[in-house]
Amino acid sequence: xxxxxxxxxxxxxxxxxxxxxxxxxxxxxxxxxxxxxxxxxxxxxxxxxxxxxxxxxxxxxxxxxxxxxxxxxxxxxxxxxxxxxxxxxxxxxxxxxxxxxxxxxxxxxxxxxxxxxxxxxxxxxxxxxxxxxxxxxxxxxxxxxxxxxxxxxxxxxxxxxxxxxxxxxxxxxxxxxxxxxxxxxxxxxxxxxxxxxxxxxxxxxxxxxxxxxxxxxxxxxxxxxxx
Amino acid sequence: xxxxxxxxxxxxxxxxxxxxxxxxxxxxxxxxxxxxxxxxxxxxxxxxxxxxxxxxxxxxxxxxxxxxxxxxxxxxxxxxxxxxxxxxxxxxxxxxxxxxxxxxxxxxxxxxxxxxxxxxxxxxxxxxxxxxxxxxxxxxxxxxxxxxxxxxxxxxxxxxxxxxxxxxxxxxxxxxxxxxxxxxxxxxxxxxxxxxxxxxxxxxxxxxxxxxxxxxxxxxxxxxxxxxxxxxxxxxxxxxxxxxxxxxxxxxxxxxxx
Numbered sequence: 001x002x003x004x005x006x007x008x009x010x011x012x013x014x015x016x017x018x019x020x021x022x023x024x025x026x027x028x029x030x031x032x033x034x035x036x037x038x039x040x041x042x043x044x045x046x047x048x049x050x051x052x053x054x055x056x057x058x059x060x061x062x063x064x065x066x067x068x069x070x071x072x073x074x075x076x077x078x079x080x081x082x083x084x085x086x087x088x089x090x091x092x093x094x095x096x097x098x099x100x101x102x103x104x105x106x107x108x109x110x111x112x113x114x115x116x117x118x119x120x121x122x123x124x125x126x127x128x129x130x131x132x133x134x135x136x137x138x139x140x141x142x143x144x145x146x147x148x149x150x151x152x153x154x155x156x157x158x159x160x161x162x163x164x165x166x167x168x169x170x171x172x173x174x175x176x177x178x179x180x181x182x183x184x185x186x187x188x189x190x191x192x193x194x195x196x197x198x199x200x201x202x203x204x205x206x207x208x209x210x211x212x213x214x215x216x217x218x219x220x221x222x223x224x225x226x227x
Numbered sequence: 228x229x230x231x232x233x234x235x236x237x238x239x240x241x242x243x244x245x246x247x248x249x250x251x252x253x254x255x256x257x258x259x260x261x262x263x264x265x266x267x268x269x270x271x272x273x274x275x276x277x278x279x280x281x282x283x284x285x286x287x288x289x290x291x292x293x294x295x296x297x298x299x300x301x302x303x304x305x306x307x308x309x310x311x312x313x314x315x316x317x318x319x320x321x322x323x324x325x326x327x328x329x330x331x332x333x334x335x336x337x338x339x340x341x342x343x344x345x346x347x348x349x350x351x352x353x354x355x356x357x358x359x360x361x362x363x364x365x366x367x368x369x370x371x372x373x374x375x376x377x378x379x380x381x382x383x384x385x386x387x388x389x390x391x392x393x394x395x396x397x398x399x400x401x402x403x404x405x406x407x408x409x410x411x412x413x414x415x416x417x418x419x420x421x422x423x424x425x426x427x428x429x430x431x432x433x434x435x436x437x438x439x440x441x442x443x444x445x446x447x448x449x450x451x452x453x454x455x456x457x458x459x460x461x462x463x464x465x466x467x468x469x470x471x472x473x474x475x476x477x478x479x480x481x482x483x484x485x
Contacts, residue, residue, distance in 0.1 A: 030439050
């Protein structure tokens with residue numbers, strides 16, 4: 001029981017993450033490459049703090065969103081996937097199957113940043129919600145089939161158990177939990193990432209061509225647009 | 228961080244090429260998930276993972292690490308799926324208003340054992356391999372140096388940040404920040420974390436310049452200072468393991484052994 005779905009989720013997602021990394025990293029400029037380890041560390045440290053607090057939140061993608069906003073979808077995707085690999089190598093191998101979800105978070109953050117959603121706070125928080133919908137739906141097969149709906153924190157498991165108790169299938173319960181928790185989680189993540197961005201010296205964000213080209217952030221109204 | 232204490236001791240497993248151990252971890256994981264017999268992952272764990280762990284002499288570190296991560300997941304999956312597994316018929320026991328279901332318990336056993344194999348295979352890799360050696364082996368097999376840099380740097384950044392956190396703490400204390408007691412510690416978090424994270428981010432620009440002056444990001448293939456040892460036998464073993472994994476996937480797809 002559960003065999004083909006579990007294997008399909010596991011292999012497909014791992015393959016996807018590997019392709020994402022090899023495709024995305026090659027084209028990144030050195031400034032972005034140097035940023036990724038710092039972003040990954042931010043992910044891990046915040047993720048650990050929140051995990052031990054027992055809240056039904058994750059907040060383990062602040063660095064991923066930050067890179068997506070500063071350096072674009074490809075860089076964001078690479079950050080997410082490599083962060084999962086680093087967590088898999090240091091904290092728990094259970095993070096490895098989720099690499100594609102993490103990559104997607106960075107990719108969506110970068111895409112929405114390019115579309116200008118991060119210029120104002122309300123749309124940025126909305127972007128967080130959209131990122132959360134993607135993350136919730138994409139991580140559900142892994143949570144359901146690989147981990148039997150038991151991979152997350154105590155809070156997450158309790159929510160999933162409730163959905164299953166009301167007669168939902170495992171995948172549906174995991175998806176519903178994702179759709180309930182992830183948009184809020186990612187909106188908070190975006191808020192924290194914006195707080196970090198606001199604290200950085202204004203010259204810093206100018207180093208990233210992606211921010212200038214697509215006028216990603218509001219402060220850049222003063223900067224003439226490059227065409 | 229969690230899994231950093233790596234034994235410095237030497238064993239045949241430690242001396243294996245990191246890629247061999249990586250392929251081993253992937254193969255046992257794929258096999259555990261591919262075949263659908265309930266107790267198959269346990270057999271795989273005892274027949275493949277355990278002998279390797281014993282040969283590596285890391286048994287004393289392996290089991291506490293594995294159990295610390297695996298037991299909570301296993302307990303959760305038993306509780307959730309034992310009681311709330313959808314579309315079940317056979318009730319094993321009733322505890323208050325809850326019914327313990329047979330199908331749920333079978334699924335929970337299978338899932339817990341599969342996760343045990345996944346974690347066991349990768350813990351074996353981590354306990355017997357320096358991340359640096361794994362990364363050099365990957366570079367020599369054609370992985371992008373940028374990817375290798377990101378992973379290696381992320382693994383090494385934590386000690387460097389811990390040192391800087393100490394410096395920031397002293398600086399803030401010198402300005403009169405109270406850090407005594409639980410409340411003081413929590414309130415000190417923001418004046419600590421702010422400069423720490425922002426400082427780490429602002430360093431990035433300088434580091435990028437330093438890296439470029441040292442030829443980072445060049446399109447030429449670099450040569451290697453240290454060759455990771457590899458043997459013909461290990462190459463054969465990797466191919467065989469790869470074929471095993473492939474067979475398991477094919478058997479799964481076509482529904483053999485079900």
